[in-house]
Amino acid sequence: MTESLSARAWNEMFERPGVPRDLYAPLFSQLSSLQPAELRQRADQLSRTFRDRGVTFAHAGEERPFPLDLIPRLIAAREWDLLQRGIAQRVHALERFLDDVYGEGWAFHEGVIPRAVITSSPHYCRPAHGVVASNGVRIMVSGIDLVRDEHGTFRVLEDNVRIPSGVSYVIENRRAMTQSAAALFGDYRVQPVDEYPSRLLHALRAAAPRLTDDPVIVVLSPGVHNAAYFEHVLLARMMGVELVEGPDLVCRSNFVFMRTTQGERPVHVIYRRVDDEWLDPVQFRPDSIIGVAGLTNAARAGNVALANNLGNGVADDKLVYSYVPDLIRFYLHEEPLLDNVETFRLEGDAVREDVLSSLHEFVVKPVDGSGGRDIIIGPHATNEQLERARAAITASPRQWIAQRPVALSTHPTLVGDELGARHVDLRPFAVNDGREVWVLPGGLTRVALNEGELIVNSSKGGGSKDTWVLNDRLPNEPASTVVTGRAPRSLARGRQHDQLPPQDSEQ
Numbered sequence: 001m002t003e004s005l006s007a008r009a010w011n012e013m014f015e016r017p018g019v020p021r022d023l024y025a026p027l028f029s030q031l032s033s034l035q036p037a038e039l040r041q042r043a044d045q046l047s048r049t050f051r052d053r054g055v056t057f058a059h060a061g062e063e064r065p066f067p068l069d070l071i072p073r074l075i076a077a078r079e080w081d082l083l084q085r086g087i088a089q090r091v092h093a094l095e096r097f098l099d100d101v102y103g104e105g106w107a108f109h110e111g112v113i114p115r116a117v118i119t120s121s122p123h124y125c126r127p128a129h130g131v132v133a134s135n136g137v138r139i140m141v142s143g144i145d146l147v148r149d150e151h152g153t154f155r156v157l158e159d160n161v162r163i164p165s166g167v168s169y170v171i172e173n174r175r176a177m178t179q180s181a182a183a184l185f186g187d188y189r190v191q192p193v194d195e196y197p198s199r200l201l202h203a204l205r206a207a208a209p210r211l212t213d214d215p216v217i218v219v220l221s222p223g224v225h226n227a228a229y230f231e232h233v234l235l236a237r238m239m240g241v242e243l244v245e246g247p248d249l250v251c252r253s254n255f256v257f258m259r260t261t262q263g264e265r266p267v268h269v270i271y272r273r274v275d276d277e278w279l280d281p282v283q284f285r286p287d288s289i290i291g292v293a294g295l296t297n298a299a300r301a302g303n304v305a306l307a308n309n310l311g312n313g314v315a316d317d318k319l320v321y322s323y324v325p326d327l328i329r330f331y332l333h334e335e336p337l338l339d340n341v342e343t344f345r346l347e348g349d350a351v352r353e354d355v356l357s358s359l360h361e362f363v364v365k366p367v368d369g370s371g372g373r374d375i376i377i378g379p380h381a382t383n384e385q386l387e388r389a390r391a392a393i394t395a396s397p398r399q400w401i402a403q404r405p406v407a408l409s410t411h412p413t414l415v416g417d418e419l420g421a422r423h424v425d426l427r428p429f430a431v432n433d434g435r436e437v438w439v440l441p442g443g444l445t446r447v448a449l450n451e452g453e454l455i456v457n458s459s460k461g462g463g464s465k466d467t468w469v470l471n472d473r474l475p476n477e478p479a480s481t482v483v484t485g486r487a488p489r490s491l492a493r494g495r496q497h498d499q500l501p502p503q504d505s506e507q
Contacts, residue, residue, distance in 0.1 A: 006410070006423070007407075008407040010152045011409065014412075016051060024186065026186075028184070036417050037417075039417075042180060042181055043069075046070060046177070047327040050065045059439075062095065064168055066464065067411050068177075071411065071419070073411055073424065073465045079154075083338070088430060088439060089332065090328065090336075091432055096332070097320075098311070098315055102131075103161045118320075120366075121313070123312075124313075127280075128285075134208065134209055134440070136434060138308065138312060141203075142432070143166060143429050144427070144428060147341070147406055147425045148408070150405070150406070152409075153339070156339070156340050160427070162312050166228075166429075166444040167196060169464050170444050173467075177466045185430040191442070193442060195233060196431070197468065203434075205217070206434050209304070216266060217268065217270075218241055220249070220271065221243060221244070222246075226273070233275075246288075246290045246292050246456035249267065250292070251294030251297070254301040270304060270307070278290055280292060280294065313368075317367050318365055318366075319401055324340065344362070346397040355402045356393065359378055360379060360386060360391060361378055363402065363403045363404075364376045364378070364403075367400065380454070389406045407454075410424065412476055420451060422458065423453065423456060425445070429444030431506060442466075442468060444467070446462050449463050
């Protein structure tokens with residue numbers, strides 16, 4: 001089964017064995033001129049660059065250099081134009097949906113999505129009612145995971161609109177590649193990625209409470225034990241704002257202050273990298289010592305903006321994911337530009353029985369999972385794994401979805417001293433400032449380093465590739481780099497380990 005899935009996968013570089021796609025022909029020519037020892041030498045130099053810069057990710061309780069593969073992934077400008085428009089469309093629809101969930105509930109009244117799907121979601125957050133930034137943005141940063149199917153078509157695999165992580169590796173990957181593999185860029189004009197911190201800072205400023213001329217912005221981190229702590233540090237430094245932890249902040253009379261050596265300073269915008277349940281011990285977990293007591297009420301009073309907003313998790317619940325194409329049609333009156341992977345809801349008896357009768361033919365996922373946890377890939381699963389999945393689905397159908405297996409596309413990857421095909425996905429990052437949704441050119445290509453492995457997450461030991469979006473547009477060909485506007489509003493760390501959030505809680 002493993003071989004049959006991989007055999008159907010779209011190869012990003014090659015049309016057929018030994019024949020590169022036109023986009024890759026110059027890169028293939030360069031790589032073909034290098035001896036295996038030269039490839040290994042350049043790859044080792046990349047690793048040293050990452051190690052020297054402290055680019056790490058916590059895996060299995062150990063801080064490790066984040067693996068970066070030498071061979072970049074290429075995306076043509078015209079294809080990227082479709083992807084970024086489809087991502088922006090999706091973000092706009094999910095923004096409208098969250099407004100609706102914590103507002104009038106028009107989608108429930110019109111029968112687009114059952115209200116029970118939301119109220120039964122583990123991420124539905126009642127305290128989020130009435131909490132929104134001054135510019136109305138709930139999803140400032142999103143990471144929309146894409147896969148290319150067997151026909152070469154990009155599909156959305158899942159939405160990440162809580163606290164998506166990984167953009168720091170996009171920035172560092174490019175920096176390392178330009179230092180250690182500059183020659184590979186010779187035949188290409190590659191769109192830069194270094195605009196991201198300024199775009200994010202602009203969006204954070206735009207979310208500040210009204211009448212705040214010079215907002216104080218902070219990045220709130222759970223601390224050094226978090227798997228994405230490197231990213232928290234990097235983004236705070238590149239934006240020129242303070243990196244803080246819960247004990248550094250205090251709420252008083254629904255205002256937030258930061259403790260400094262010069263006394264307390266008011267805080268107006270918090271880019272938080274702490275999950276909802278740990279964010280405010282008054283509203284959520286009372287045992288949290290990494291949150292800030294009273295933060296929710298301060299945000300509800302409009303005195304501080306939270307990015308991303310509370311309660312966003314209902315929008316990336318994987319059961320809600322199956323409704324997103326209908327939500328796009330309902331809120332935006334448009335057809336989806338990017339299709340979902342074919343997905344089956346298991347609450348209906350007939351569908352559930354069909355799936356359970358041939359469970360080995362499906363991928364089953366928990367609706368609130370992240371980091372690849374508890375996913376069962378039917379064609380690869382053992383009988384014991386399938387039986388456990390069958391029992392879990394039968395006991396709680398709402399907590400699971402089934403999907404048609406997609407043979408994620410493959411890309412040549414240097415493993416040891418040899419190049420081999422490895423499965424990849426793509427996580428583009430989008431920033432919403434309330435006026436436009438800007439999509440970072442390329443995003444994070446994650447690669448499963450083990451042969452045949454379909455779970456590419458960093459928390460599962462995967463690596464990454466530098467993703468090149470090419471400026472190969474014809475001179476008279478129109479470009480569309482952002483999607484602007486919003487749909488009408490009428491449619492409408494700690495001292496004890498057991499007090500710490502999960503190490504890979506970020507998405």
